[in-house]
Amino acid sequence: MAKRNALVIVANRLPVDQITAEDGTQSWQRSPGGLVTALEPVVAKHGGTWVGWAGSTGMAPAPFTLDNLSLHPVPLTAQDITEYYEGFSNGTLWPLYHDAAATPKYHRRWWDRYVEVNHRFAQAAADVAAEGAVVWVQDYQLQLVPAILRKRRPDLRIGFFLHIPFPPVELFSQLPSRTQLLEGLLGADLLGFQHPDGAHNFLRLANYLCGYETDRTGVIVDDRRVRAEAFPISIDFAQIDKLAQDPNVLARAAQIREELGNPRQVILGVDRLDYIKGIEKRLKAFRELLDDGDISVGDTVLVQVATPSRERVEHYQELREEIEREVGRINGEFSELGTPAVHYLRQSYDIAELAALYRAADVMLVTPLRDGMNLVAKEYVSARPDLGGTLVLSEFTGASSELTGAFLVNPYDIDGMKRIIIQALRTDPTEGKARMSAMRERVAHHDVTMWAAEFLTALHEQTRPPEPLPGPLVPLASAQDVWVVCDYDGTLSPFVDDPTRALPAPGAYSALMELASLPHTQVALATGRPAAVVRGLLGLTPDDPVSVLGMHGFEIDASLGEPLSLTDEQQKLREQVRAHTITTLEDLGVPFVQRPLEEKDGAVVYVEDKPNSVAVHVRRLDPAQRENVLMAISNGPALHEGLAVTPGDMVLEMAVTQVSKGDAMNLLRKNAPDAHFLVLGDDVTDIDAFATLQSEDVAVIVDRRLPDMLTAARRGTLRPAVAERLTPLAIAHLSAAVTVPDPAAAVALLKRFASARAQELEK
Ligand code: GDG
Numbered sequence: 001m002a003k004r005n006a007l008v009i010v011a012n013r014l015p016v017d018q019i020t021a022e023d024g025t026q027s028w029q030r031s032p033g034g035l036v037t038a039l040e041p042v043v044a045k046h047g048g049t050w051v052g053w054a055g056s057t058g059m060a061p062a063p064f065t066l067d068n069l070s071l072h073p074v075p076l077t078a079q080d081i082t083e084y085y086e087g088f089s090n091g092t093l094w095p096l097y098h099d100a101a102a103t104p105k106y107h108r109r110w111w112d113r114y115v116e117v118n119h120r121f122a123q124a125a126a127d128v129a130a131e132g133a134v135v136w137v138q139d140y141q142l143q144l145v146p147a148i149l150r151k152r153r154p155d156l157r158i159g160f161f162l163h164i165p166f167p168p169v170e171l172f173s174q175l176p177s178r179t180q181l182l183e184g185l186l187g188a189d190l191l192g193f194q195h196p197d198g199a200h201n202f203l204r205l206a207n208y209l210c211g212y213e214t215d216r217t218g219v220i221v222d223d224r225r226v227r228a229e230a231f232p233i234s235i236d237f238a239q240i241d242k243l244a245q246d247p248n249v250l251a252r253a254a255q256i257r258e259e260l261g262n263p264r265q266v267i268l269g270v271d272r273l274d275y276i277k278g279i280e281k282r283l284k285a286f287r288e289l290l291d292d293g294d295i296s297v298g299d300t301v302l303v304q305v306a307t308p309s310r311e312r313v314e315h316y317q318e319l320r321e322e323i324e325r326e327v328g329r330i331n332g333e334f335s336e337l338g339t340p341a342v343h344y345l346r347q348s349y350d351i352a353e354l355a356a357l358y359r360a361a362d363v364m365l366v367t368p369l370r371d372g373m374n375l376v377a378k379e380y381v382s383a384r385p386d387l388g389g390t391l392v393l394s395e396f397t398g399a400s401s402e403l404t405g406a407f408l409v410n411p412y413d414i415d416g417m418k419r420i421i422i423q424a425l426r427t428d429p430t431e432g433k434a435r436m437s438a439m440r441e442r443v444a445h446h447d448v449t450m451w452a453a454e455f456l457t458a459l460h461e462q463t464r465p466p467e468p469l470p471g472p473l474v475p476l477a478s479a480q481d482v483w484v485v486c487d488y489d490g491t492l493s494p495f496v497d498d499p500t501r502a503l504p505a506p507g508a509y510s511a512l513m514e515l516a517s518l519p520h521t522q523v524a525l526a527t528g529r530p531a532a533v534v535r536g537l538l539g540l541t542p543d544d545p546v547s548v549l550g551m552h553g554f555e556i557d558a559s560l561g562e563p564l565s566l567t568d569e570q571q572k573l574r575e576q577v578r579a580h581t582i583t584t585l586e587d588l589g590v591p592f593v594q595r596p597l598e599e600k601d602g603a604v605v606y607v608e609d610k611p612n613s614v615a616v617h618v619r620r621l622d623p624a625q626r627e628n629v630l631m632a633i634s635n636g637p638a639l640h641e642g643l644a645v646t647p648g649d650m651v652l653e654m655a656v657t658q659v660s661k662g663d664a665m666n667l668l669r670k671n672a673p674d675a676h677f678l679v680l681g682d683d684v685t686d687i688d689a690f691a692t693l694q695s696e697d698v699a700v701i702v703d704r705r706l707p708d709m710l711t712a713a714r715r716g717t718l719r720p721a722v723a724e725r726l727t728p729l730a731i732a733h734l735s736a737a738v739t740v741p742d743p744a745a746a747v748a749l750l751k752r753f754a755s756a757r758a759q760e761l762e763k
Contacts, residue, residue, distance in 0.1 A: 005070070007048030009039055010125045010145060011138040012085070014052040014071050028066050035138070036069070038236065038448035042456065044068045046134075051124045057081060074124045076117065083113035086313050089141040095315065096171055097140060097164050098276045098370040099396075102315040104174065111177050115144060118184070122148035131155055134459060137188070139163045144180070147187025157463040159455060160188040161231065164372040165398075166198035172205055182210055186221050190459045192231040194372040194398040199228045215506040223755070225507055227462050231455045232398055233373050237440075237447040240382035243355045252356035260360075261339055263301040265425055268361035270354060270376050271368075272309040273346065275319045278367035278394060278411040279306060283326045283342070285417040290334045290341060294422055297334050302365075303343045303357065320346075358383035363424045366393045367411040373398035377406070378443050387433040387440075390424040392417075402442050405435030466748070469756045470738045472698045473678065477753060478760040479696070481520045481675040483668055484750070485689065486512070487661075488527040488534045490649065490682035491702045494743050499529075499617070500596045504538050505743035511750040512538070516545040518757055522672065524549060526664045528646075528653065528685055530610060531555045552646075552685055553664030554612045554657055560671055566612060570656040573642055577654050578614045580637035581607055588632055590625065605629060613655035626650065646685055647721050649705070662688035678753070680746055682706065684722050690737070691730035699737035702746045710734055 015036035016028045030036065043050060049070040054061055060075035076085070087110035096104040122145045125135050136159045137145045146158050172178060182205055185191055193199045199217075206228075207214045214220075218227045243249055260266060267286070271277035286302050289295045306323065310316045327344040334341040349357075358364070364380040374397040381391060381403065393399060393406035400408055409420045427435075469477065476482055486492055489499070492508045516523040524547040527534045531550030540546055547557045554564055566574070585592045585605055592605035597620065606617040616633050618626040630652055638645045638654050646653040665677070669692070677697040679689050682705055690699045701707065712718045713726050726734075740746050 004130050005047060005049045005128050006130050006133050007043055007046035008125050008129045008133055008135045009043060009048065009050045009052075009138065010121055010135060010142060011035075011050070011052045012089075012141040014050055014054050014073060015069070016054065016066055016071060018055060028064070030067055030069070035233075035448070038452040040067075040069055041449075042452055043070070049128050051121065051128065072124060072128050074121055080113060080117050082312075083107075083110045084117040085141065086310065088114035090310055090313050091315070092175075093140050094164070094276075096174065097167050099165075099167070100171060101276050101369045106176055108176075115180075118142055118144035119148055121145050122152065125149055126152045126156075129153060129156055132157065134159065134456065136161065136456070136459070144184035145187075147184045150187040157459060158188045159190045159192065159459040160185060161192040161233075161455065162198065162372070163194065163233065165195070165370055166193055166201045168201050169204055169208055172201070173209070178205075179209055182206055186210070186212075186219060186226050188226060189224070189462045190455070191226065191228040192455050192458075193228070194230065194232055195401060196230040198372075199230050202228050213510050215503070218506050220507055220510045225462075227458065229458070231451060231458070232402060232446070233375070234443060234446050234448045234451045235375050235378045235382060236449075237378075237382045237444045240351075240355060240379055241385055241444070243352060244359055244383035245385055246352070246355075249352055249356045249359065252353070253359035256356055256360040260301050260303070260343065261298065263299060265300045265362045266360055267300065267302045267363045267365055267421070267425075268357055269302070269304040269306075269365045269367075270357065271304075271306060273306040273316065273320055273323070274309055275315060276368050276370055278369045279304065279323055280319075280326060281369070281411045281414065281417065282365050282367045283323065283330065285414050285421060286342070287326070287330045287334075288414065289418055289421065290330070292418075294418070295425070297336055297341045298339050300425065301339075301343065302341065303345070303361070305345045305347070305349065305354075305357065307348050308346060354379070355383050358389075359386075362389055363421065364389060364391045365421070366391065366397065366399070367409060367417065368394045368397050369411055371397040371399075375399075377403055381405075381436060381439040382443055384436055384440070387436045388429075389436065390427050390432050391435075391439065392420055392424050402446070403439045404442075405437075405439040466752055469752050470749075472736070472738055473749075473753055474756075475696070476676055476678055476698055477756040478763075479676040481522075481672055482757070483522045483524065483672060483675045483677050484512075484515050484753075485524045485526055485665065485668065485677060485679045486746075486750075487681040487683065487686050487689075488525055488529065488537070490705075490743070491680050491686075491746055492525075492743050493537065495649065498597050498599065499619075502537060505747045507751065508743070508747045509538055509540070511747050511754065512540075512546055513544065514754040515750060515757075518754065519761055521757060522675070523547070524664075524668060526553065526661045526681075526686075526689060528552050528615075528648065549661075549664040549667075551610060551612050552655070552659055552661050552688075553667065554655075554659045556664075556667060561667055564612075564657070564659070566656065570612070570642075573640060573656045574612070574614060577637045577640055577643065577656070578607070578609060580640070581614055581616060581633060581654075584632050584636045585629070588629065590621070590629055610653075612657045612659070613653050615651055615653040617651045619650040645721060647719060648685065649683055660688040661685055662692050665689045665692040680750075684709070684725065687722075687725040687730050687734070690733045691725070691727050693729075693733045697733075699733045700746065700749065701734065701737045701739045702743060703741065706734060706737075707739065 017031050019029050020026050049072050051072045053076050054073040057078045060073035063072045091105045095102040134157045203214045206212045206219045212219045218225050327342050331340050358380050366377045377399040391406040394411050395408045407420045407424045409417045493502045493504045526549045531548040594607050597606050603620050608615040618629050644655040644658045680700040682702040
């Protein structure tokens with residue numbers, strides 16, 4: 001088969017249904033749904049195709065095209081449906097991923113079949129994908145496809161989107177095949193989840209069960225980074241908004257109310273008949289409201305559309321019986337002749353009928369026990385251009401994070417749900433309009449097309465080929481001995497308000513370890529912070545082959561030289577400076593703390609007691625106050641004789657020793673006189689390190705601060721404490737330096753350097 005598609009969508013089901021006309025002729029019809037609406041233009045534009053099951057067992061139809069959509073059917077046997085689809089997908093994964101709302105069942109033969117079918121889908125995708133194509137795999141039925149595909153076609157760019165929640169460690173760990181599933185997903189370049197909680201659960205599990213290094217947004221797997229983030233799905237807002245204004249739909253909405261007996265209020269539920277949707281909970285609340293006399297038949301009616309779903313799966317058969325029993329009970333107890341309390345419709349409707357129902361409803365009840373997103377909630381608000389109607393929404397849906405104008409409920413709390421339903425029924429129209437308008441705004445601006453575009457853009461970014469190594473670093477890659485020396489804050493870690501939370505940029509740890517594991521290559525961190533703090537933030541263990549020089553070189557690893565300590569006089573001086581700092585702040589009336597800042601702390605100064613210095617952090621103050629405090633400290637405690645004063649980024653450090661990062665560099669060079677140095681830094685104290693560089697060494701500057709200082713130096717507007725450090729040698733190195741915009745780019749550069757050096761050393 002020719003490999004020719006630049007974009008391949010892989011989903012359990014093709015977005016088409018086979019229909020048989022009265023005369024027996026068969027044809028294909030596009031199934032309704034936002035996913036296909038969103039993806040069709042993208043698939044068409046990129047010359048793409050859709051791989052999936054066509055809906056009937058046995059031989060698959062030959063590939064075909066329908067309305068611009070190229071389709072590539074994958075065959076499934078009746079046994080595949082029983083074991084892979086109804087079994088492992090919907091009897092094991094579906095309940096487990098939805099908070100075990102029903103008891104998940106584990107059967108080894110279901111799993112074996114799931115593996116087999118996933119191989120089949122992966123092979124079909126591999127067959128139709130062009131060289132370097134984007135393959136976007138959809139949902140829980142195909143979680144092994146990314147890894148199988150990557151093995152067969154390492155050239156592909158693979159994305160995966162999970163439409164349902166991803167469960168927490170405690171639940172997922174039940175799965176006998178848990179690591180295989182995680183490894184399957186990790187074959188992707190980008191994993192999309194409905195909600196940040198899903199991405200977070202996945203990352204925790206990748207670390208906990210597979211032992212991979214993870215950070216906030218990704219996992220490092222061998223030499224690859226897998227990004228895992230939330231991409232909340234949406235709907236075709238414009239289509240439903242337009243439909244809901246169609247005169248036929250409006251007429252039908254009026255007719256529906258009439259057919260219901262013109263009740264004062266209509267409550268509506270539209271769901272697949274699934275136990276995750278919480279239909280039985282809302283029926284219970286409705287029955288109790290009738291029973292309590294809070295609502296009455298004829299005045300308020302409940303319409304529940306329950307679309308048939310997965311009817312051969314046991315859990316679903318039980319649920320149907322339970323719901324029908326409850327509907328029967330309510331109607332038996334409360335209905336009046338010709339006026340049922342609940343209209344229960346176990347049927348499918350076309351989208352125009354749904355739109356009419358949405359327009360006819362005063363209160364929409366969406367009460368799932370757990371739901372990845374819930375598109376019905378988004379459809380309802382899209383169908384209300386009149387700003388009428390209120391939405392009652394379970395807080396356990398993905399949609400609840402976006403639809404903030406909804407009345408949120410906990411479906412397990414029946415009393416709470418009853419209260420909220422009453423509140424929704426009695427909403428003041430002005431408030432109702434404001435709520436509806438806010439929700440419509442959100443969905444209109446974040447529709448399904450934007451969802452698809454955001455995912456695909458992120459996938460392109462994630463898989464962009466690496467840029468070449470900057471010229472000055474090329475000779476270093478093949479040098480005999482190399483030391484890589486990095487600053488931490490601002491260089492490997494983005495600046496944050498709270499220094500205790502200055503976590504490394506994604507992949508920083510593995511970049512350092514990759515470098516340190518190369519022959520003739522050493523790695524050190526030179527930081528103004530205590531070494532132990534930076535070790536903790538980076539997650540470095542004592543066994544990791546990375547040296548950390550803390551306090552600008554005052555703290556040194558035993559392997560590099562004799563440890564330094566303060567003289568009695570220096571200790572006394574440090575005490576004096578600390579006491580003087582505190583009285584200065586007290587005189588100014590500026591609040592301060594002498595322990596690491598916490599989130600709850602307001603605009604306070606942090607006086608940090610370091611092994612050889614006192615540092616005054618003013619980051620939390622407003623700019624005018626900052627200047628005031630820095631001035632008072634500079635003209636007070638900082639004037640004690642024998643101090644080395646260093647202004648940093650919103651911090652002033654007063655050290656009782658004269659150690660600088662230049663000394664740290666000299667110590668390293670003493671240990672390896674023939675080595676060439678690659679030094680990365682971003683701030684004033686790094687200038688001392690840059691000033692020691694020799695001609696073969698290379699400086700890398702992160703961010704704009706240092707280049708801006710050079711400009712200021714040329715203009716003569718630099719503060720004296722900084723200007724002093726800019727020796728001609730430092731200026732020369734800074735001017736010739738390679739620059740990168742931020743810590744993420746610095747980490748990427750280190751990785752590129754590591755792989756270039758690995759290649760050179762192998763030659
Ligand atoms: C999964 C996740 C996530 C329903 N009855 C009829 C009908 N529908 C349509 C609705 C809506 C869709 O089906 C249902 O979507 P939901 O999002 O509500 O729920 P799931 O089927 O469970 O979907 C879910 C979704 O994937 C997308 O990622 O939001 O969390 O569980 O569009 O309108 N459509 C028609 N006739 C019906 O009778 N035409």
